[in-house]
Structures are given as structure tokens and as C-alpha cells.
Amino acid sequence: MHFEVSARQSGIASAPLSPQVSCTGERLLSVTGLEAAYGDRRVLKGLDFSLHAGEMVAIIGRSGAGKSTLLHVMNGSVPASGGEIRYHAEGGGERDILGANARQWRDWRSECGMIFQDFCLVPRLDVMTNVLLGRLHHTSSLKSFFKIFSTSDRARAVALLEWLGMLPKALQRAENLSGGQMQRVAICRALMQQPRLLLADEPVASLDPRNTQRIMEALRQISHEGIGVMVNLHSIELVKQYCTRAIGLSQGEILFDGKPDHIDEPLLQQLYGDERDGDDRDTLH
Numbered sequence: 387m388h389f390e391v392s393a394r395q396s397g398i399a400s401a402p403l404s405p406q407v408s409c410t411g412e413r414l415l416s417v418t419g420l421e422a423a424y425g426d427r428r429v430l431k432g433l434d435f436s437l438h439a440g441e442m443v444a445i446i447g448r449s450g451a452g453k454s455t456l457l458h459v460m461n462g463s464v465p466a467s468g469g470e471i472r473y474h475a476e477g478g479g480e481r482d483i484l485g486a487n488a489r490q491w492r493d494w495r496s497e498c499g500m501i502f503q504d505f506c507l508v509p510r511l512d513v514m515t516n517v518l519l520g521r522l523h524h525t526s527s528l529k530s531f532f533k534i535f536s537t538s539d540r541a542r543a544v545a546l547l548e549w550l551g552m553l554p555k556a557l558q559r560a561e562n563l564s565g566g567q568m569q570r571v572a573i574c575r576a577l578m579q580q581p582r583l584l585l586a587d588e589p590v591a592s593l594d595p596r597n598t599q600r601i602m603e604a605l606r607q608i609s610h611e612g613i614g615v616m617v618n619l620h621s622i623e624l625v626k627q628y629c630t631r632a633i634g635l636s637q638g639e640i641l642f643d644g645k646p647d648h649i650d651e652p653l654l655q656q657l658y659g660d661e662r663d664g665d666d667r668d669t670l671h
């Protein structure tokens with residue numbers, strides 16, 4: 387079953403997901419020569435690509451290719467060892483995120499939401515508070531600690547939860563939700579930041595088919611709002627169904643950057659090789 391929600395139903399019309407951004411396809415990021423390593427082991431080897439508002443870009447490649455590392459370098463939780471990530475600020479001006487000081491990193495993180503395979507919610511807090519925690523980057527930490535959020539923050543949280551069908555669960559503890567419900571809450575939390583970019587690290591890896599469709603549909607709608615979405619995926623079927631572009635990584639290098647329709651058998655063989663033999667093959671098509 388497909389999850390379909392109109393802009394009116396979603397509350398997007400009354401509470402834009404990202405009011406700073408219009409869906410004009412302007413450039414958000416220019417990545418050049420990006421390198422990352424764990425100790426002596428080079429994991430990202432000179433990546434070059436750009437990202438635009440409204441794109442939904444899949445990162446694909448076999449296990450260990452460097453997909454998660456790329457997203458974590460982009461949000462600053464793993465350090466880069468070389469290269470540049472130039473952020474094109476709204477209204478002009480650009481800066482290299484990798485050369486940012488602590489305050490600039492905090493600013494960047496508020497522009498760059500992230501969701502994870504294991505959701506990363508605070509289990510004992512209720513859904514509403516988990517979502518409001520997404521405002522941490524915009525609110526003083528003391529205020530957040532005492533859970534003092536503004537009326538407009540609360541209104542936005544309500545609109546987002548309603549959009550993803552989670553408002554009835556707003557007062558439940560996060561630990562009592564199903565995986566699909568947790569991921570919807572995690573998306574709401576990320577959108578509370580009003581990001582220009584959303585990074586999703588295998589967001590559907592642990593979900594059943596129905597919840598997978600719901601989450602992918604939500605990500606697509608978010609990209610239609612003008613937010614740049616980058617999503618690590620293992621299913622090529624989902625990439626072709628939902629994404630506007632795919633970047634194929636192999637051993638930390640970009641092997642492909644183009645339209646999902648252009649992903650063909652020889653490329654899949656290059657990207658996945660033996661990993662596609664046996665059971666894995668079914669999950670890739």
C-alpha cells in the first residue's frame with residue numbers, strides 16, 4: 387500500500403517544512419576532493435559532487451563502500467582528512483564547512499538534519515519532546531533542558547506529527563513505538579531544525595515494506611519542498627522509484643553519478659560484484 391498525503395493534509399501549506407528555502411534547485415553544497423580515513427585506512431578517496439535544493443540523491447554501493455562515512459563526514463560526526471565541503475548560504479556567500487570553527491559547525495548542523503537506521507530517539511521521553519529536541523540548535527540548551535519551547539515550536543511539532551500521522555502518539559514514550567513509527571518521529575525531529583539538507587543513513591533498513599514506502603514517500607515530499615535529501619539505500623528498486631539521482635560508491639570512490647534510470651546491469655556488477663550473488667541479489671532489484 388502506498389502512503390499518499392496531499393500538501394494540505396500534511397500541514398505543509400500552513401507550516402512549511404523549511405521556510406528559508408524555495409524549491410528553485412539552487413546549489414546547496416559543492417564537495418571537492420573529499421577524503422576520510424580511519425587510522426591509516428582511507429575510506430573516502432577524493433570525492434567530487436554537488437547537491438542542489440529539491441534533489442533526492444541515493445548513495446549506493448556495497449557494504450563497506452563508504453556510504454555511512456560520507457554522510458557522517460557531511461554532518462561533522464566523522465572528521466574529514468582532506469578536501470572541501472563548500473556550503474552555499476542562502477542569499478549568497480559560501481564557506482568551507484571543514485574549515486569551520488565550533489560555532490560555525492553548530493550553525494551548519496542546524497542546516498543539516500540527519501536520520502538513522504536505528505532512529506536515535508530518547509526512549510524514555512515522549513514523542514512530542516523528542517520532536518521538540520530538534521530545536522536544540524535554535525534554542526538555548528538551558529531552555530531545552532527545562533523543556534521550555536516556544537508556542538510556535540510546539541505548533542510546528544504538532545503540524546509535523548499530524549503530517550506523518552503521529553499526532554495521536556504525541557504523549558506516548560518513544561520506546562513504545564514500532565520501528566516505522568519511530569522513524570516518522572525521527573523525521574519530524576530532523577525537520578524541526580528547518581534544515582536545508584536532510585541526510586538519511588539507511589532509514590528503511592529495518593522496516594517492513596509498508597513502512598518503507600511511507601518513509602520513502604515522506605522523504606520524497608520533503609525533497610519536493612526544496613530540501614536537498616541524501617539517502618543511503620541498499621534497494622535499487624527504491625532508488626529507481628523515489629530518487630532523482632544516484633551516486634554509486636566503490637571502495638571510497640565515485641563510480642557513477644547520474645539518473646537512476648541509467649543504472650544498468652554492468653554498473654550493478656561493478657558496484658556490487660559478488661555481493662549480488664545468492665540471497666543479496668533479490669534485495670537489489
Ligand SMILES: Nc1ncnc2c1ncn2[C@@H]1O[C@H](COP(=O)(O)OP(=O)(O)OP(=O)(O)O)[C@@H](O)[C@H]1O
Pocket residue numbers: 424429447448449450451452453454455456
Ligand atoms: N568507526 C570506524 N572505525 C574504523 N573503521 C570503520 C569505522 N566505521 C567504518 N569503518 C570502515 O570503513 C569502511 C566504510 O564503512 P561505512 O560504514 O562507511 O560503509 P558503508 O558503505 O556505509 O557500509 P554498510 O552498507 O555496510 O553500512 C568499512 O570498511 C568499515 O569497516
